[in-house]
Amino acid sequence: MKNQTNSILAKTIIAAAILCAAATATAQSKKVTAAENLVRYLEAEGVTKIYGVPGEETLHIMDAIRRSKKIRFVLTGNEQGASMMASGYSRATGKMGVALSTLGPGATNLVTGAANALSENIKLMLITGQGPVNRPMGYHQKLPLTQVFKAVTRKSLEAKTPGSVVSTARKLVTTLNKTPGPVHLSLPSDVAEGMVKAASPRRAPYTKRPRPSDKAVAKAVKLIKGAKLPVIVAGDGVLQERAGHNAKAVLAFAKAHNIPVVPSAIAKGMFPWKNKEVLPPLDAFAKGKGADVVRKADVIISVGYHPTETFEPQNFNPKGKAKVVHLSTEKLPKTHRIKGMDPKVEITTSLVKGLAAVHRKMRTHKAPAAAMKATRAVRRKHTAEMKAATLNPNASGALNPKQVMHELRKALDGAGGKTMVFGDVGLNKGYLTQFLQVNRPGEVMVPNGMSTMGVALPSAIGAKIARPELKVVSVSGDGGLMMNIQELAPAVRNKAGVVHVVLIDKKLGLIKNHNHRNNLKPSGVDLPTLQVKALARGMGARGVMVRNASQISRLVQAGLKSKTPVLIGVPVDYSEAHARAKHIGAKKVKAARRPPTRTKAPTRTKSSSRKYRTTSRTSRLRK
Numbered sequence: 001m002k003n004q005t006n007s008i009l010a011k012t013i014i015a016a017a018i019l020c021a022a023a024t025a026t027a028q029s030k031k032v033t034a035a036e037n038l039v040r041y042l043e044a045e046g047v048t049k050i051y052g053v054p055g056e057e058t059l060h061i062m063d064a065i066r067r068s069k070k071i072r073f074v075l076t077g078n079e080q081g082a083s084m085m086a087s088g089y090s091r092a093t094g095k096m097g098v099a100l101s102t103l104g105p106g107a108t109n110l111v112t113g114a115a116n117a118l119s120e121n122i123k124l125m126l127i128t129g130q131g132p133v134n135r136p137m138g139y140h141q142k143l144p145l146t147q148v149f150k151a152v153t154r155k156s157l158e159a160k161t162p163g164s165v166v167s168t169a170r171k172l173v174t175t176l177n178k179t180p181g182p183v184h185l186s187l188p189s190d191v192a193e194g195m196v197k198a199a200s201p202r203r204a205p206y207t208k209r210p211r212p213s214d215k216a217v218a219k220a221v222k223l224i225k226g227a228k229l230p231v232i233v234a235g236d237g238v239l240q241e242r243a244g245h246n247a248k249a250v251l252a253f254a255k256a257h258n259i260p261v262v263p264s265a266i267a268k269g270m271f272p273w274k275n276k277e278v279l280p281p282l283d284a285f286a287k288g289k290g291a292d293v294v295r296k297a298d299v300i301i302s303v304g305y306h307p308t309e310t311f312e313p314q315n316f317n318p319k320g321k322a323k324v325v326h327l328s329t330e331k332l333p334k335t336h337r338i339k340g341m342d343p344k345v346e347i348t349t350s351l352v353k354g355l356a357a358v359h360r361k362m363r364t365h366k367a368p369a370a371a372m373k374a375t376r377a378v379r380r381k382h383t384a385e386m387k388a389a390t391l392n393p394n395a396s397g398a399l400n401p402k403q404v405m406h407e408l409r410k411a412l413d414g415a416g417g418k419t420m421v422f423g424d425v426g427l428n429k430g431y432l433t434q435f436l437q438v439n440r441p442g443e444v445m446v447p448n449g450m451s452t453m454g455v456a457l458p459s460a461i462g463a464k465i466a467r468p469e470l471k472v473v474s475v476s477g478d479g480g481l482m483m484n485i486q487e488l489a490p491a492v493r494n495k496a497g498v499v500h501v502v503l504i505d506k507k508l509g510l511i512k513n514h515n516h517r518n519n520l521k522p523s524g525v526d527l528p529t530l531q532v533k534a535l536a537r538g539m540g541a542r543g544v545m546v547r548n549a550s551q552i553s554r555l556v557q558a559g560l561k562s563k564t565p566v567l568i569g570v571p572v573d574y575s576e577a578h579a580r581a582k583h584i585g586a587k588k589v590k591a592a593r594r595p596p597t598r599t600k601a602p603t604r605t606k607s608s609s610r611k612y613r614t615t616s617r618t619s620r621l622r623k
């Protein structure tokens with residue numbers, strides 16, 4: 001009896017296996033379009049949303065996405081919005097974002113988002129349709145797209161045959177798995193619709209980072225142990241590859257050895273203010289309260305910081321007095337070995353591995369008390385400045401932007417969930433960077449690569465669509481908002497209840513500020529008064545103007561509960577920043593009028609000729 005049961009069981013298993021093998025064989029011998037195989041591949045990579053605008057040349061890929069059970073297409077107002085939504089998706093999920101456009105004008109609309117992602121190392125795949133392979137360039141919207149995208153991506157490739165579509169896409173993902181950033185796939189329409197064997201694609205491989213060199217680690221430890229005032233400058237690298245782990249590792253290292261941490265603007269969002277080692281971030285000129293401490297340092301530990309993150313990185317190490325230990329996943333290119341940031345030691349590995357290796361050798365070493373003493377003094381000063389700005393909670397009229405950040409923080413604290421804030425560009429960014437406290441690693445995203453106006457709103461929408469459970473806020477100036485306001489409509493359609501706080505000064509505030517800094521009359525900077533309510537309503541969203549400071553946190557919190565996007569207009573007064581800029585401008589004029597002092601003609605030294613050779617951030621990224 002037992003034997004009989006066993007033999008029935010065995011036969012059933014064999015039959016099932018034969019059926020299964022037959023089904024797999026049928027699936028594999030089944031012919032599908034190359035576009036369908038591409039979508040299968042993207043599914044295998046874990047992609048869940050593709051943002052974009054279709055066109056005639058993307059019909060087959062759109063059809064394949066329509067049939068996908070794992071990927072949803074999100075129609076955006078403009079392809080620029082799509083590239084930025086895909087970036088927001090990537091920031092919120094840590095995965096590769098995907099944006100899709102047609103050829104020609106649709107593709108060129110993606111370029112700004114690509115450049116932005118390249119400058120911030122955001123993992124992005126940009127797929128553009130293209131005219132049939134044999135259609136000559138210049139005929140009906142056909143541009144040499146791989147040439148167009150070469151300058152703004154890590155790699156740009158065209159799939160030339162239906163059979164090579166998946167391997168081309170995989171090659172591109174392999175590239176961005178090594179060095180995060182955007183890649184571009186050009187997909188001619190006849191290639192996309194070509195029939196091929198259905199594939200079961202595999203994910204692209206990741207590049208394993210090398211083990212940290214013992215010699216470099218020993219050298220770094222010697223420098224740090226001998227330092228009177230070591231400071232960590234944490235940069236954009238912290239946001240790459242397991243960003244949360246990187247931030248935790250930096251903080252643990254800082255705590256273990258009593259070393260202050262000054263984040264760059266882009267890294268600021270990774271470092272919660274409650275950690276007493278954390279200082280205010282570097283500003284655009286590598287100045288500010290945090291930079292004041294770096295300027296006193298004799299050893300700078302650069303953790304994923306790149307000189308290209310600020311205009312004048314040499315500002316915090318003006319004479320190159322501090323020795324630099326540079327820890328990064330890739331070696332610093334020659335062009336970035338500028339005075340003040342030319343490393344004495346480079347440790348090339350993952351940030352987590354590198355910090356762990358140095359920590360092991362540092363053992364229980366603590367930096368001299370001066371480092372944390374300077375940190376405490378600056379933190380006290382910073383907190384007092386914030387407090388002074390928020391003394392009048394009922395302030396009305398044009399508000400102090402520091403107070404706006406304070407009220408926004410209150411709103412985030414009471415939002416009842418994980419919050420994420422996307423910043424924009426302009427004076428508003430300066431205030432957000434310096435004065436919006438961070439409570440969770442990854443909570444605040446400051447766009448400080450290409451510094452692309454209009455990036456905040458679509459990034460926030462992309463993040464919210466990717467992870468609806470997040471409470472997502474974006475903040476911009478009135479100029480920045482108008483650059484991508486059209487994306488409110490897709491946000492409404494997709495029930496992406498983001499809250500956008502727009503700081504209204506009726507000016508391109510930062511440019512007016514630069515005019516003052518250069519003692520020039522502001523020109524071309526006036527903006528019309530935004531009709532916030534009407535603008536939002538016109539696209540099915542809600543809009544409200546704030547009349548006093550205390551309304552902000554209430555309105556933001558209410559907005560975060562809604563599935564309808566909310567636009568909150570806040571009139572702001574930037575006169576404090578403008579007064580400072582005028583003062584700088586006046587000083588420049590005075591200096592220019594001063595009679596020249598007789599000095600020896602400067603000799604061109606090796607280091608002075610290298611001082612400004614760091615203008616091209618992309619050269620680091622593309623190498």
Ligand SMILES: Cc1ncc(C[n+]2csc(CCOP(=O)(O)OP(=O)(O)O)c2C)c(N)n1
Binds near residue numbers: 426
């Ligand atoms: C796409 C783009 N165009 C132009 C600029 C140059 N730019 C930087 S800030 C700025 C003004 C920003 O004005 P607004 O958004 O109102 O912010 P505010 O400075 O007033 O806070 C401009 C024009 C830019 N960074 N990005």
Ligand SMILES: [Mg+2]
Binds near residue numbers: 509
């Ligand atoms: Mg403005």
